[in-house]
Amino acid sequence: MNNIILKTALVLVVLTVPACATKVSNEATTAKYLEESRNTALEFRKKLGGVQKAQLESVGAENAIPVCKVIAPAMAAEYSQNGQILKRVSLKARNKALGTPDTWEKEVLEGFDKAQLAGKPVDVMEASTVSKEADGRWFRYVKAIPTQPQCLQCHGKPNEISAGMKALLAREYPEDMATGYSVGEIRGAISIKRKVN
Numbered sequence: 001m002n003n004i005i006l007k008t009a010l011v012l013v014v015l016t017v018p019a020c021a022t023k024v025s026n027e028a029t030t031a032k033y034l035e036e037s038r039n040t041a042l043e044f045r046k047k048l049g050g051v052q053k054a055q056l057e058s059v060g061a062e063n064a065i066p067v068c069k070v071i072a073p074a075m076a077a078e079y080s081q082n083g084q085i086l087k088r089v090s091l092k093a094r095n096k097a098l099g100t101p102d103t104w105e106k107e108v109l110e111g112f113d114k115a116q117l118a119g120k121p122v123d124v125m126e127a128s129t130v131s132k133e134a135d136g137r138w139f140r141y142v143k144a145i146p147t148q149p150q151c152l153q154c155h156g157k158p159n160e161i162s163a164g165m166k167a168l169l170a171r172e173y174p175e176d177m178a179t180g181y182s183v184g185e186i187r188g189a190i191s192i193k194r195k196v197n
């Protein structure tokens with residue numbers, strides 16, 4: 001009898017140890033990816049913000065459009081390597097093709113807006129998950145981007161956007177939804193996904 005219990009216990013140990021080990025290593029990977037994604041999102045925002053600020057100061061908003069149109073997606077592509085994908089998404093995208101959130105990103109962004117209404121500061125807003133998709137498991141991370149004063153000439157209320165800028169935006173982005181923001185409001189998010197094995 002004792003022998004059977006012992007054998008059963010041994011079988012259980014043998015069966016559970018590898019499963020536990022996988023779980024622990026998955027958790028370690030997820031924690032590592034979270035840390036790295038936080039850093040990447042921060043670095044991306046800082047880098048793009050720096051280039052944007054320099055352009056706004058040197059050539060003015062209307063001529064800074066290429067920064068947003070060309071450099072931002074190019075910078076996102078630069079960070080989308082080795083199985084990582086970085087995007088900027090928004091519930092009110094200017095560039096529908098690049099900036100439309102998927103189901104999870106949309107849910108997260110809607111949650112961020114609600115949290116902000118409830119008084120949560122935007123700066124600390126982030127979300128992460130591991131999702132099963134048709135092509136495997138992905139680690140997902142989203143970090144909120146607040147609207148800052150220098151964003152308003154391109155994303156603000158109609159009276160804050162020059163006539164020239166309005167014409168330019170209408171020509172370049174006929175489906176633009178990304179105006180009417182005020183400082184502090186969530187403009188969108190940086191979204192990073194990475195394959196988990």
Ligand code: HEC
Nearest residue numbers: 061064065068069088090093094095099151154178187188
């Ligand atoms: C000079 C005008 C200009 C300024 C200033 C500007 N943006 Fe944009 N923004 C754009 C344009 C143009 C696009 C569309 C880029 C593209 O085609 O991918 C865009 C796209 C975005 C997107 C991607 C999602 C979308 O709507 O397509 C985010 C997020 C964003 N801007 C945030 C900001 C924030 C935050 C600031 C201020 C720190 C800012 N922008 C300042 C013009 C501007």
